[in-house]
Amino acid sequence: MSGTGLLAGVAVLAVGTYLIRLAGPALRSRFEVSRQTAALLDRAAIVLLVAVAATGALFVGHDFIGWACPAGVVVGVIAALRRAPLVVVVILAAGVAAGLRAVGVA
Amino acid sequence: MRSFWRTLDGSAVRAVLVMSASVLVIGASYGVAAHSAGLVWWQIVAIATVVLAGSSEFVFVGIIAAGGAPLLAALAGLLVNTRNFGYGLSVGRHLGGGLPLAIGAHFINDETAVVAASESDSRRARAVFFLCGAGILISWPLGSVLGAAIGDVVASPESLGLDAAFPALLAALALPALRDRRTLAAAVVGGAIAVSATPFLPAGLPILVSLVGLVVVEVVRRRRAPSADPIPNDGATDLVSRGAR
Numbered sequence: 074m075s076g077t078g079l080l081a082g083v084a085v086l087a088v089g090t091y092l093i094r095l096a097g098p099a100l101r102s103r104f105e106v107s108r109q110t111a112a113l114l115d116r117a118a119i120v121l122l123v124a125v126a127a128t129g130a131l132f133v134g135h136d137f138i139g140w141a142c143p144a145g146v147v148v149g150v151i152a153a154l155r156r157a158p159l160v161v162v163v164i165l166a167a168g169v170a171a172g173l174r175a176v177g178v179a
Numbered sequence: 180m181r182s183f184w185r186t187l188d189g190s191a192v193r194a195v196l197v198m199s200a201s202v203l204v205i206g207a208s209y210g211v212a213a214h215s216a217g218l219v220w221w222q223i224v225a226i227a228t229v230v231l232a233g234s235s236e237f238v239f240v241g242i243i244a245a246g247g248a249p250l251l252a253a254l255a256g257l258l259v260n261t262r263n264f265g266y267g268l269s270v271g272r273h274l275g276g277g278l279p280l281a282i283g284a285h286f287i288n289d290e291t292a293v294v295a296a297s298e299s300d301s302r303r304a305r306a307v308f309f310l311c312g313a314g315i316l317i318s319w320p321l322g323s324v325l326g327a328a329i330g331d332v333v334a335s336p337e338s339l340g341l342d343a344a345f346p347a348l349l350a351a352l353a354l355p356a357l358r359d360r361r362t363l364a365a366a367v368v369g370g371a372i373a374v375s376a377t378p379f380l381p382a383g384l385p386i387l388v389s390l391v392g393l394v395v396v397e398v399v400r401r402r403r404a405p406s407a408d409p410i411p412n413d414g415a416t417d418l419v420s421r422g423a424r
Contacts, residue, residue, distance in 0.1 A: 097265070099271075124389035146347045167340040
């Protein structure tokens with residue numbers, strides 16, 4: 074694909090994304106943040122992350138992703154709860170999802 | 180500079196390495212998707228580098244592949260990236276000003292937010308944030324160019340199960356913070372709201388709506404607080420309750 078249309082689209086996405094990212098730290102430096110507010114902001118970041126993980130495990134676009142992916146994620150999280158190293162968590166999750174798909178579970 | 184990195188222990192460095200390797204692999208699946216959307220390799224790498232936000236790039240090339248206008252695809256991608264504002268409020272205190280801020284802002288994403296939030300010491304949080312950001316700046320574009328190269332070979336990257344790797348990684352990284360009961364409650368409620376909203380709302384919006392979970396938990400906690408808290412309530416609510424009687 075080529076053309077100025079794509080270039081304009083990429084430029085808008087890149088510049089807009091950078092400004093969104095810069096807005097948080099810039100706004101933050103303008104006022105004194107109390108300990109409670111700092112804890113609340115950290116908590117908000119974790120809530121956003123869990124939402125990213127949960128929706129990513131269950132959906133592709135607007136549709137249910139199938140059982141293989143969430144099953145792999147659940148196995149990975151159980152491994153993490155049992156204090157497995159991160160690399161084991163990642164390999165287990167991908168391996169379980171791939172294995173289920175290999176045997177015909179979508 | 181050396182003392183800056185010395186604050187990092189082996190486990191933090193290993194965590195960043197694992198994360199970068201996972202991001203590389205997920206970047207490869209993005210490269211495959213972008214390749215099949217008709218983009219050429221240097222466009223794919225350029226987008227990966229200047230945007231540096233995986234899920235929004237998937238949305239961007241997905242809309243273009245479906246024949247959508249690039250500007251529309253960009254707006255959808257921006258909606259997906261709005262959560263980085265929340266991350267910025269959280270990690271902003273570690274970035275400082277000037278050049279570190281200018282570079283650090285580009286590094287704000289899911290992975291760097293979680294590694295920074297899981298460090299209680301600010302110097303360590305700053306070091307691991309920048310290390311993780313640099314790792315992703317290398318691994319995401321590198322993965323995307325690999326994906327573009329193997330785009331003709333690997334027909335269905337989903338058969339490798341890599342789509343499960345990323346959510347599992349994020350969940351595992353968030354787990355230590357979830358030991359705090361308030362955070363756990365907010366994350367469970369927020370996650371449930373995001374999941375139930377995903378079939379209906381545009382991509383990106385369900386993630387933002389998850390913050391309603393945080394608000395709900397805070398409101399419930401504050402309603403319970405007067406009976407549970409040995410310290411008397413603050414003056415404002417006293418005034419309101421006295422005024423009402």
